[in-house]
Amino acid sequence: MKSISKRALALYLIILFFIAGCVLLFFNLVSNSGDWAMNRANRHLYSNGVLVTAGDIISSDGQVLVTTEDSKRVYSDNKALRMATLHTVGDSAGYIASGVQTSFRDELTGYTLLDGVYNLKRYGRGNDITLTINAEVCETAYRALGQKKGTVAVMNYKTGELVCIVSTPTYDINNKPGDILTDTTGKYDGVYMNRFFSGLYTPGSTFKIITAACAVENIPDIFSRTFTCKGKVQIGEGYVICSSTHGEITFEEALNRSCNCAFAEIAAELGTEKLQATAERLGFNSSLNKVSGKISCAKSRIDLQTASELDLGWAGIGQYTTLINPCHMLTVISSVANGGKAVEPYLIKSISSPEGESLFSASETSAGEYFDSATAAKLGSLLRSNVKNYYGDSYFPSMEFCGKTGTAEISDNEDAKPNALFVGYSQLDSMPFAVIVVVEDTTVSITSAVPIASKVMKAVKAEYAS
Ligand SMILES: [Zn+2]
Numbered sequence: 001m002k003s004i005s006k007r008a009l010a011l012y013l014i015i016l017f018f019i020a021g022c023v024l025l026f027f028n029l030v031s032n033s034g035d036w037a038m039n040r041a042n043r044h045l046y047s048n049g050v051l052v053t054a055g056d057i058i059s060s061d062g063q064v065l066v067t068t069e070d071s072k073r074v075y076s077d078n079k080a081l082r083m084a085t086l087h088t089v090g091d092s093a094g095y096i097a098s099g100v101q102t103s104f105r106d107e108l109t110g111y112t113l114l115d116g117v118y119n120l121k122r123y124g125r126g127n128d129i130t131l132t133i134n135a136e137v138c139e140t141a142y143r144a145l146g147q148k149k150g151t152v153a154v155m156n157y158k159t160g161e162l163v164c165i166v167s168t169p170t171y172d173i174n175n176k177p178g179d180i181l182t183d184t185t186g187k188y189d190g191v192y193m194n195r196f197f198s199g200l201y202t203p204g205s206t207f208k209i210i211t212a213a214c215a216v217e218n219i220p221d222i223f224s225r226t227f228t229c230k231g232k233v234q235i236g237e238g239y240v241i242c243s244s245t246h247g248e249i250t251f252e253e254a255l256n257r258s259c260n261c262a263f264a265e266i267a268a269e270l271g272t273e274k275l276q277a278t279a280e281r282l283g284f285n286s287s288l289n290k291v292s293g294k295i296s297c298a299k300s301r302i303d304l305q306t307a308s309e310l311d312l313g314w315a316g317i318g319q320y321t322t323l324i325n326p327c328h329m330l331t332v333i334s335s336v337a338n339g340g341k342a343v344e345p346y347l348i349k350s351i352s353s354p355e356g357e358s359l360f361s362a363s364e365t366s367a368g369e370y371f372d373s374a375t376a377a378k379l380g381s382l383l384r385s386n387v388k389n390y391y392g393d394s395y396f397p398s399m400e401f402c403g404k405t406g407t408a409e410i411s412d413n414e415d416a417k418p419n420a421l422f423v424g425y426s427q428l429d430s431m432p433f434a435v436i437v438v439v440e441d442t443t444v445s446i447t448s449a450v451p452i453a454s455k456v457m458k459a460v461k462a463e464y465a466s
Contacts, residue, residue, distance in 0.1 A: 267316020
């Protein structure tokens, strides 16, 4: 009996190990099979590590951005469009990690867990992806940025469709420069990074939108207050310097003229906890959901825990340790435009099989309520006043445009040039689009970022609202 029970025990153990092995194998298969099949050594999909049999990537206005011909990836024959869409389309060798060719390679090659690369063998090609970006608008944004480093993006604030994403520096994928790795002049700094998704920038005065939101929510008489700007103001142990001497001004005029004295005083009055809480409710310090489920955005950061009163003053005007990610900031400004409701940005409009069958079609997804509708309306009227009374409607003719500039000092070195930013949107129902522009190492935003936003929004209007 003793030996029988020993044998039974041994048998049970064998069965147990067998089941455990099966579970492990299944788990490995589910979690890794995509990587195994998609490995660059797989000759069904890759030649010398380059993706060759994937489907097309098409812009929302029908431009084929990349296709496959004779087992080669062939890009648009329009050089400016290739340059403008490099970071969105990505390369087939995977240098640009957030590019669609890398992030959506399963979809492009038609790989599925059940069938492996069976579809690819059957049809000889993968699925086609239609993007939300508009080729014309992207090309305009690329030309407007010129030789400057930075990013421009436009989003439909009601649906979350990203109709423009451009990041510079860029290069022509058909003639990749040989000196990218060896260059020491800095002209290719971050060339493989899509600054819209992965960049982090000092917000400068664009952060005054968030300070203003916190003030609207917490200081009941803020709209009837007046502030006196003498060119600098003592906050705690030191001074916050203004760009000008604005004299006696209202809250609205303080935002119009981007008065540092008024906004540093407002931040000091609000205190660290309220300003931190407002920023965090708007998504600072937390990750946005991945764009179209696969592309990560860098996290916007704010930390006022150890800020002195003077630090808080600087934080209120966007010049402390706070950093914003352009995709997140575009989501915030879009929520103001959309009555306080935030939507998730997305880039993939649809996916169809080689036989033309629809496999996926995107729709809008709520990202929650950033503001109540009354606060959003008040912020909207302040941002409208900025454009109407200060920057000038001539930049955005017949668009009922709202916006805020920012010129961010990023170094104490007096010779260092600032980054220029602009965020804004049209209030027209026919044109529900918000824009963000970041231009690195440039002059003040009104002369650099605003004219770029102007060109891009005129192109948006021509494509969508005329
Ligand atoms: Zn001032």
